[in-house]
């Protein structure tokens with residue numbers, strides 16, 4: 709477990725230890741030597757660390773011949789491409805390795821993203837609101853970015869115009885622009901991880917909302933990914949692929 713001392717890391721360690729078919733062989737966190745992982749005999753590593761280090765961790769795991777399940781945010785098209793290239797060039801010890809990166813392992817979140825992508829083509833307006841605990845270091849969330857990108861792709865495929873918006877430049881409250889979809893981030897003590905996707909047409913509205921009230925909600929998805937990644941060589945992005953939702 710990489711990031712073993714963190715909020716998600718501790719929850720994953722407990723879930724793995726409670727799973728009869730899995731064995732936790734190493735806990736790795738900031739300042740530890742990577743030999744703790746490379747020499748552990750691990751078949752699969754799970755990474756819930758920080759955006760600044762997660763890509764380097766994955767390259768080190770590929771070099772060590774260990775499959776990777778990654779929940780950490782901060783991935784870009786470029787960083788994902790570098791992982792794909794590394795997997796393709798890997799030596800004999802790393803052949804057939806799988807890397808599964810998912811912005812969200814919660815079933816409600818994965819379904820919300822899937823439903824949103826399906827609904828996107830039918831609405832003139834679309835915006836995303838993500839709401840999280842105030843200890844989160846990045847914004848907008850990886851889930852909201854993934855959601856907005858899927859909405860944008862569906863809108864582009866359907867030939868939709870940009871969402872109408874008369875706001876003049878210089879105003880600051882319209883959120884981040886993710887591929888043309890506005891994304892708003894709320895940070896509030898008491899929250900864990902929540903997302904609302906809003907669609908509007910003249911005279912009607914659709915709101916898709918998901919709530920993760922407890923980090924245990926991510927564990928079935930994480931454990932499923934740990935079991936599945938060994939059967940999926942190359943890079944897989946999104947738990948929706950494992951759940952056959954694509």
Ligand SMILES: NC(=O)C1=CN([C@@H]2O[C@H](COP(=O)(O)OP(=O)(O)OC[C@H]3O[C@@H](n4cnc5c(N)ncnc54)[C@H](O)[C@@H]3O)[C@@H](O)[C@H]2O)C=CC1
Pocket residue numbers: 710711712713714715716717736737738739756757758759761778779780781782810811812813814850926
């Ligand atoms: N995909 C998903 O379903 C979910 C993803 N996340 C993401 O997972 C990441 C971690 O979230 P939290 O556990 O809440 O954060 P956290 O801050 O509680 O934990 C991060 C851990 O990483 C450790 N760390 C920092 N640098 C490191 C390094 N160089 N090597 C190894 N460990 C290092 C920290 O010491 C800390 O223990 C975030 O990017 C968050 O957005 C969080 C929840 C669910």
Ligand SMILES: O=C(O)C1=N[C@H](C(=O)O)C[C@H](O)C1
Pocket residue numbers: 781811812840844845848849850851852900901902
């Ligand atoms: O930091 C968190 O807590 C979460 N991070 C992920 C994200 O940025 O989407 C997943 C979930 O929202 C919880």
